[in-house]
Amino acid sequence: MTLKAASKSIAQPRTKVTNSKLKNILNNYELYLxxxxxxxxxxxxxxxxxxxxxxxxxxYIPTLGIMGSPWVGFEHFERFFNSFKFWDLIRNTLGLSALQLIFGFPLPIIIALLLNQFMHTRYKKFIQTVIYAPHFISVVVLVGMMYVFFSHNGLINNLIVILGGDPVAFFTRPEWFQPLYIGSGIWQETGWAAIIYLAALAGVSPELHEAAVMDGANKFQRILHVDLPSILPTAVILLVLSVGNIMNIGFEKAYLMQTPLNLPTAEIIPTYVYKTGLQQAQYSFAAAVGLFNAVINLILLSTVNRIAKRLSGTGLW
Structure with missing residues (x-):
């Protein structure tokens, strides 16, 4: 076979595939719209x-535009890396995200497994409504509630005084920022995050549970050997997404909870970008910090996805 004939024979299947794809798009154009x-x-x-x-x-100079502004290369990145705030920002951001992942990620799984075993439908719906409701509270309202409860004359300090203790300045002591942030996040999002796992558990075949009961398995053993393996792929996907977003911890709540006295632990990369970029008009420097943050997220996402794919066979791609 000549080279020309070989190339022609290869091109024909490709043309057929392309025509088939175009035909499929035309036949289902409403879906593509x-x-x-x-x-x-x-x-x-x-x-x-x-x-x-x-x-x-x-x-960046606004009057010159993006293309007209002078090129400085990695100058802003070097400035950030050499800044005295660099390691504090990395430690605060990673520490807050890691603690939130450690304490916040397993709880929706546990809640979903427990609710799935709840046989009384009426009480189950009531509990679901109660734990879902905090998700619909806005961040501003949530932080306002926290100030009401944890302020110097708030409910928590009044209880401490009644029990014979001294009031605690929760919002001015740096060591209390992370517990308040993580605890309020768990209270607000755990019930909502459990919905995905409940949906995955709804797809578990009842025949598996019937077979386990026939083999003498109790409820805990059925959860361990039937329910958990069934939701494992879903949990792995959500874990990969959570780790890939670990540097993008919520800006709004952190910023609203910050006070001049708790900044040593409350200042994180998103709030630092906001202050330098918008409040101080250092647009290029803030963009460099934000780009560094995004690159770290991309590296973490790719690494964790590869590890998860190798260990469990489940991944984003």
Missing amino acids: FLLPALLYFLIFHYGAMYGVLIAFKN
Whole structure:
């Protein structure tokens, strides 16, 4: 077979595949039209906005624009790495995210497993409503509630005084920032996060539980050997996503909870970017810090996904 004939024979299957894909798109164009708004959103506001990353490598001057501003390379990154705040920001951000992951990630799984074993439907729905409700409280209202409960004359300090103790300045002592942040996050999001696991548990075949009962397994053994393996792929995916987002801890609540006295533990990268970028108008420096934060997230996401894929066979890609 000549080279020309070989290339022609290879091109024919590719043409058939392309024509088949085009035919499939035309036959289902209504579905693709439904996807179009979402695709445009991501293209414009996510991928298109990445053009602005250039200011991290420039000395951005608004009157000159992005392309007209002078190029400075990695100057802003070096300034951030050499800053006296660098290690404090890394320690605060990673410490807060890691503690939130350690204490917050297993609880929705435990709640879902317990609710799945609840046989009384009426009480089960009541409990679900109670633990889901905090998710719909806005961050501003949540922090306001925390100030009411944990302020110097708040409910918690009044109880401490009644029990013979001294009032605790929760919002001015740096060591209390992380417990308050993590505890309020667990209270607000645990019930809502359990919905995904409850949906996964709803897909478990009853025949598996019947077989386990026939073999003499009790409830704990059925949870351990039937329910947990069934939701493991879902848990792995959510764990990978959580680790990949570990540096993007919530800005709003951290910023609202900050006081001048708790900044040694309350200042994290997102709040630092806001203060330097918007309040101090250091746009290029703030963009460099934000880009560094995003790169760390990407590395963590890729690493954890590869480890999870190798250990459990489940991953994002």
